[in-house]
Amino acid sequence: GGIITQTPKFLIGQEGQKLTLKCQQNFNHDTMYWYRQDSGKGLRLIYYSITENDLQKGDLSEGYDASREKKSSFSLTVTSAQKNEMAVFLCATATGRDTLYFGAGTRLSVL
Amino acid sequence: GDSVIQMQGQVTLSENDFLFINCTYSTTGYPTLFWYVQYSGEGPQLLLQVTTANNKGSSRGFEATYDKGTTSFHLQKTSVQEIDSAVYYCAMSDGSGSWQLIFGSGTQLTVMP
Numbered sequence: 001g002g003i004i005t006q007t008p009k010f011l012i013g014q015e016g017q018k019l020t021l022k023c024q025q026n027f028n029h030d031t032m033y034w035y036r037q038d039s040g041k042g043l044r045l046i047y048y049s050i051t052e053n054d055l056q057k058g059d060l061s062e063g064y065d066a067s068r069e070k071k072s073s074f075s076l077t078v079t080s081a082q083k084n085e086m087a088v089f090l091c092a093t094a095t096g097r098d099t100l101y102f103g104a105g106t107r108l109s110v111l
Numbered sequence: 112g113d114s115v116i117q118m119q120g121q122v123t124l125s126e127n128d129f130l131f132i133n134c135t136y137s138t139t140g141y142p143t144l145f146w147y148v149q150y151s152g153e154g155p156q157l158l159l160q161v162t163t164a165n166n167k168g169s170s171r172g173f174e175a176t177y178d179k180g181t182t183s184f185h186l187q188k189t190s191v192q193e194i195d196s197a198v199y200y201c202a203m204s205d206g207s208g209s210w211q212l213i214f215g216s217g218t219q220l221t222v223m224p
Contacts (some may be wrong), residue, residue, distance in 0.1 A: 004154070031210065035214075040120060040216055040217075041216055042115075042117075042200060042214040042215055042216040042217050043155070043200065043214040044214075045211050045212075048210055048211070050210065056210065058211065059211075090154055090155070092154070099145075099157050099160065100147075100155075100157070100212060101156075101157075102154030102155045102156065103154050104152065104153055104154050105154055
């Protein structure tokens with residue numbers, strides 16, 4: 001087994017602010033993902049990384065940057081927070097293309 | 112493009128009721144199909160998956176059959192309990208070699224005691 005740790009659990013930002021979300025895993029999985037979860041819209045892929053230093057854009061990558069500094073960590077940056085934005089950002093890992101293991105999420109609110 | 116459709120946004124049942132959550136998919140590939148469950152305050156976790164058409168997956172009393180003919184993967188449980196209250200996501204990997212899982216919009220299940 002393993003653990004995925006997302007920090008912070010709650011993030012409150014100001015409009016236009018640059019915000020960084022972090023994800024750490026000890027599964028030793030190669031692939032890591034960032035999903036955005038909005039009520040009624042399911043999970044939408046922002047970025048994923050197949051291995052250290054690899055970055056691939058998902059369907060929702062505009063307005064975000066990502067960084068895979070090492071195998072165990074994957075960071076997501078909101079480049080300019082939008083006023084009244086509220087969402088949950090979920091980090092996930094996988095050994096291959098199929099089964100994902102998710103963290104508990106970071107809940108973002110923008111004032 | 113590829114998509115997964117869950118029409119039921121919310122389902123409310125009483126304990127011991129029969130559960131049916133609808134899921135249909137669209138792809139030109141040979142997908143693996145999944146159901147994920149998300150309990151309050153947690154991330155989604157895999158409930159079951161099926162790789163091969165016409166096969167059935169089952170876990171914790173939940174079942175889903177991969178029906179290639181109707182492109183469906185409905186989730187069923189004979190008798191739900193209050194602890195089953197959660198959000199259920201249907202998902203698909205399109206089998207083309209893509210690293211993306213495509214998720215449906217989710218169904219919030221509430222089971223009343």
